[in-house]
Amino acid sequence: MSEQFVYDALPMRVRFAAGSLRALADEMDHLGVRRALVLATPEQSDLAAEVALSLGRRAAGVFAEARMHVPVEVARTAREVAQRLDADSCIAVGGGSTVGLGKAIALESSLPIIAVPTTYAGSEMTPIWGLTENGEKRTGRDRRVLPASVVYDPDLTFSLPADISVTSAVNAMAHAVEALYAPDTSPIISLMAQDGVRALASAVPEIIADPTNRAARETALYGAWLCGACLGATTMSLHHKICHALGGTLDLPHAPSHTVVLPHVLAYNQDSAPQARAALSSALGGDEEAPATRLWDLIRAWGAPTSLHALGMKGDDIATVVAQVLARPYANPTPVTEEGLTGLLTRAWAGKPPPAS
Ligand code: NAD
Numbered sequence: 001m002s003e004q005f006v007y008d009a010l011p012m013r014v015r016f017a018a019g020s021l022r023a024l025a026d027e028m029d030h031l032g033v034r035r036a037l038v039l040a041t042p043e044q045s046d047l048a049a050e051v052a053l054s055l056g057r058r059a060a061g062v063f064a065e066a067r068m069h070v071p072v073e074v075a076r077t078a079r080e081v082a083q084r085l086d087a088d089s090c091i092a093v094g095g096g097s098t099v100g101l102g103k104a105i106a107l108e109s110s111l112p113i114i115a116v117p118t119t120y121a122g123s124e125m126t127p128i129w130g131l132t133e134n135g136e137k138r139t140g141r142d143r144r145v146l147p148a149s150v151v152y153d154p155d156l157t158f159s160l161p162a163d164i165s166v167t168s169a170v171n172a173m174a175h176a177v178e179a180l181y182a183p184d185t186s187p188i189i190s191l192m193a194q195d196g197v198r199a200l201a202s203a204v205p206e207i208i209a210d211p212t213n214r215a216a217r218e219t220a221l222y223g224a225w226l227c228g229a230c231l232g233a234t235t236m237s238l239h240h241k242i243c244h245a246l247g248g249t250l251d252l253p254h255a256p257s258h259t260v261v262l263p264h265v266l267a268y269n270q271d272s273a274p275q276a277r278a279a280l281s282s283a284l285g286g287d288e289e290a291p292a293t294r295l296w297d298l299i300r301a302w303g304a305p306t307s308l309h310a311l312g313m314k315g316d317d318i319a320t321v322v323a324q325v326l327a328r329p330y331a332n333p334t335p336v337t338e339e340g341l342t343g344l345l346t347r348a349w350a351g352k353p354p355p356a357s
Contacts, residue, residue, distance in 0.1 A: 005186035016152040033089035035060040060087035066098040072133040075104035095119035103129040103145035115147040120168040122228025137248040154217040167255035172227040179230035180276035192226040197283035199223030239265040267292035267354030272333035307351030
């Protein structure tokens with residue numbers, strides 16, 4: 001074997017089972033914590049209240065004000081509430097926004113997080129935090145924000161509408177795609193990435209047909225776990241850079257933007273990343289030579305968005321995103337040029353298919 005790599009494993013404790021929400025007190029015992037503040041978005045406040053009720057005196061309270069991209073004021077208030085209620089831990093029940101709030105609390109207080117993911121975004125497996133202040137999103141890596149425990153309960157995803165499930169699943173796949181050609185990829189990451197994409201791609205049609213199909217929800221959440229672990233362990237490239245600009249600067253919705261852009265970035269990179277191309281061809285099925293086209297066809301068949309214009313982006317914004325992406329160089333298998341990037345974004349904006357290579 002001629003491969004060379006460095007693999008630095010992150011600690012991860014995962015409890016995966018239908019109904020595992022009921023095991024939260026056991027997880028608290030395992031971590032040696034007494035009183036947890038339960039975090040959620042306003043939309044999931046009933047679920048948070050249910051969790052707090054089931055924990056009884058071990059719930060310090062509920063803070064159901066998590067919002068997309070973690071505004072710094074919300075993080076500050078949550079930290080104060082945790083302190084006032086004498087919480088020694090947080091339980092984040094929800095998607096990336098809620099887990100992100102837990103991370104913002106941990107960044108300053110080091111309170112351990114138990115994450116209970118209800119989407120496929122994957123934040124629970126990463127030491128990446130994000131905070132938004134005056135309309136600008138800052139991100140960083142810090143091991144203090146990596147959840148101490150992750151409880152995956154597929155039953156909690158039954159309520160995730162089919163259309164959001166699809167875009168969330170493609171958001172998860174994006175982590176795996178970029179991990180496969182990351183400068184710090186490794187054989188174990190490739191295995192996780194390939195199986196993560198395979199699991200998600202196989203589960204999505206069944207979820208569309210019946211969002212309460214438990215077997216499909218289990219498969220998808222298993223895939224999301226693997227893809228999230230890929231994100232936590234590697235450096236992301238062009239795709240995540242573009243989506244950061246689309247979300248942070250243009251305020252486009254997170255998972256739908258990932259869904260539109262991913263096939264185009266894959267098409268841009270697949271010739272320069274033959275191992276990634278082979279792994280994704282196998283995971284997605286279809287024509288061996290063209291995983292980008294296969295992915296675009298699947299996304300269309302799943303009824304998900306294929307155009308940035310339809311997500312609210314203006315044609316003039318293409319140049320803004322190009323400038324922002326080019327302003328800070330980063331690793332990418334195919335060199336990123338102004339011409340190449342403009343072509344890529346113009347196709348993604350107009351809803352055109354990625355070029356066959
Ligand atoms: P989200 O957490 O914003 O959730 C979207 C909406 O769906 C919310 O209203 C939420 O309450 C609702 N929801 C979540 N699960 C549900 C369920 N099972 N049933 C019904 N409704 C449900 O969306 P997201 O896509 O999970 O997360 C996006 C955010 O996470 C972005 O801010 C992104 O930057 C961040 N993120 C961070 C990382 C990281 O590693 N730091 C990784 C991925 C995403």
